[in-house]
Amino acid sequence: MWMRKLILLALLAPAAAFATTPDKTASLRDAALKDDVAWDIVEGLTTEVGPRLAGTEAEARARTWAVARLNSLGFKNVRIEPYQMPVWVRGIETGEIIAPFPHKLALTAIGNSGATPAAGLEAEVVLFRTIADLEAAPDGSLKGKIAYVGNAMKRAQDGSSYGYYGKARFAGPNIAAKKGAAAIVIRSIGTDNHRVPHTGNTRFDEGVAAIPAAALSVPDAENLERVFARGKAVRMKLVLTPRNIGTQESGNVIAEVPGSDPAAGVIVVGGHLDSWDLGTGAIDDAAGVAITAAAAKRIMDAGTPRRTIRVVWFGSEEVGGYGGRDYLRRHGGEPHALTGESDFGADRIWRFNVTVNDAAKPVVDRIEAALAPLGVTRGDEPATGGADIRPLVSAGVPVIDLNQDGTRYFDIHHTADDTLDKVDPEQLRQNVAAWTAMLDVAANAPEALGKQ
């Protein structure tokens, strides 16, 4: 009798060959357009924890909050995986143009900035319109001076302009230090026009002493350039007292939706739990941890998937990606089927890209069909993952990028303005729907999802 049933099931193939169907995926996807779980996570994390700089007690409070929330959502194997990391913290930060026209500056220290004397540093400012101009300055020509790099960032939907303009922050301080500058100020790497400067990390080469490094708000940078246009010597005073507080504990928070087939490999999705300290990290990246967890919960609530979905809320992404590397160190030996990260705000997903092996192409086709009704179309670029999963991706794990619309992302990125009100609940839900559909297809796919 059961043999006849089995034969009957086989006749219903190919649908029965999958643990999900296009109809089931569509149904889960559309239900997710009414999701409140993601909003509640963003609202809770920003309100009850707020800013959570990596390695500080605030990030530890965030981990405690995360464990409680992920447990209450019903996830399994919820745990913290701690690791140690060096920590830099902000101090006093003020600045002003001293001459020719006195003007107080809205600025903020860049992560890993050196400190000025407590009484401040006053020096002449040298204008560089681009990072290339700074690179071209003769060695030693900046001795005792403050380098200023303009470099007005333009918007791009896919965020790709960050790489070009961001060099002023990523590399500018190191270049200026090597040329003997006393300090560097840059125009914020941002596309807004508010008095809210954009922080973010920089790094100095081994053996190069960190110099004070700050970002001016865009209106302050524009004002400074107008002052330069008057042709008079510009003097600036900076007081920046950040400091390194040594090695501290950070950690990743992990939660799972256990799958029925351990051999099929784990799907790792998530975002980062830490944030910069100026805002409350709503779009960067409470939204990302919320979207991916909300989607995973929807798969969990629909029944056991074939593959385990591992939700990782990474620690210390902003300050150097320590969480992502720790994850690889601990889990690199386990079979991973796929990974994806949400770390580009909370606006709608408009495109997806993949880097997978040929055997997975039918899975990608089904993902494409499932996402199209959300206005998400397949791109033709390789997927790269976010900073947290890049170690996994580099180790050969297949990766999918669900690309969010970044047109306004750099208005807010790394500023005090990264607060809950910047999250649009409707677009957040579209994100949850896209991740739900993708996860339903991928977690239940019968195909092998092995190396890239």
Added chain:
Amino acid sequence: MWMRKLILLALLAPAAAFATTPDKTASLRDAALKDDVAWDIVEGLTTEVGPRLAGTEAEARARTWAVARLNSLGFKNVRIEPYQMPVWVRGIETGEIIAPFPHKLALTAIGNSGATPAAGLEAEVVLFRTIADLEAAPDGSLKGKIAYVGNAMKRAQDGSSYGYYGKARFAGPNIAAKKGAAAIVIRSIGTDNHRVPHTGNTRFDEGVAAIPAAALSVPDAENLERVFARGKAVRMKLVLTPRNIGTQESGNVIAEVPGSDPAAGVIVVGGHLDSWDLGTGAIDDAAGVAITAAAAKRIMDAGTPRRTIRVVWFGSEEVGGYGGRDYLRRHGGEPHALTGESDFGADRIWRFNVTVNDAAKPVVDRIEAALAPLGVTRGDEPATGGADIRPLVSAGVPVIDLNQDGTRYFDIHHTADDTLDKVDPEQLRQNVAAWTAMLDVAANAPEALGKQ
């Protein structure tokens, strides 16, 4: 022979009865749509002077700058009319929610705020959703506590919502002080969602000791209300160290376009030269002094008008209207034909209102015709003037309001974000064109423009 000429002239009436014609007005108006004078004033004042709080050395620098600029533009009788006034200056201002969730606050002291102890003030916070709720609190019920007033401002094109929502700032601190509160914090009177709090003046009744009073940025206020929604006691720490520095010198800067007919009365136009100290006072009110001066210069350059146009860049508007009262004290006895002030940003003029006598009605009809091509139509409300000219208006001087679109004005008003980039050069030029047209008609009108 000259009698025949006179008769001929009379036959050419009515056009010849006016010192201007609709064609000449239209030509001046349309040329003003290419104006650069106003932009150059706003750019110069914000870049070369910056913030200019009334009664401080910054406002004195602004007066020096103004005299030089008005002279270089060719105005006559350029002068400073000084007066004395009490001055309040900002000190340190920080705040944080201590419990239940620690959170640093973006806040700013309200003008005339009292100071906390240097080490700060920590107290429980009591939530009032509206100023009416605060008024209803029993006397003494706030003893030792910090009152918080919510009150989320809504936009209005004509700015009329400022009166209703602004009460939390104008009157809230005095009410809270009388009920025994240790301090008051309010949601900023603003329509933006940035971490840039809105300052502005308040006043305490004679005999009521000033308490510390601060405005939270809108995102901070919304966060605080979400914290209250958790139902736990909220404690806040405030450090506010503003102080009164006694009587200082302020002044009005005056420039004239002398008219041919002193008996026809002076037309007073202008804005205020002082600004709040957080931004550079671009929309409030470099734009206003720039628009009115640029328009007056266009009339001057077109030939001598019938009436003297007096451009007044008033001092100390923001902190109590001392400049407007000083003007009336000095000049109230002179014949004034009309007054108008530009003090509502730099966005386009969409409407005008007048309060004039019946004899002036034909003049108003001609102004209506001259402004219509700019998209400016006549309203049916009485004109009131800005704060600087209100003393003149109260004394019976006819007044015209050229109403600017204020839809986004309270996004920026009294914040650090009041910077040059907020001024749209095209809309600024439309303002100059409207003021030019109005002034050409009014300054040359043959009708009597006497009392209202």
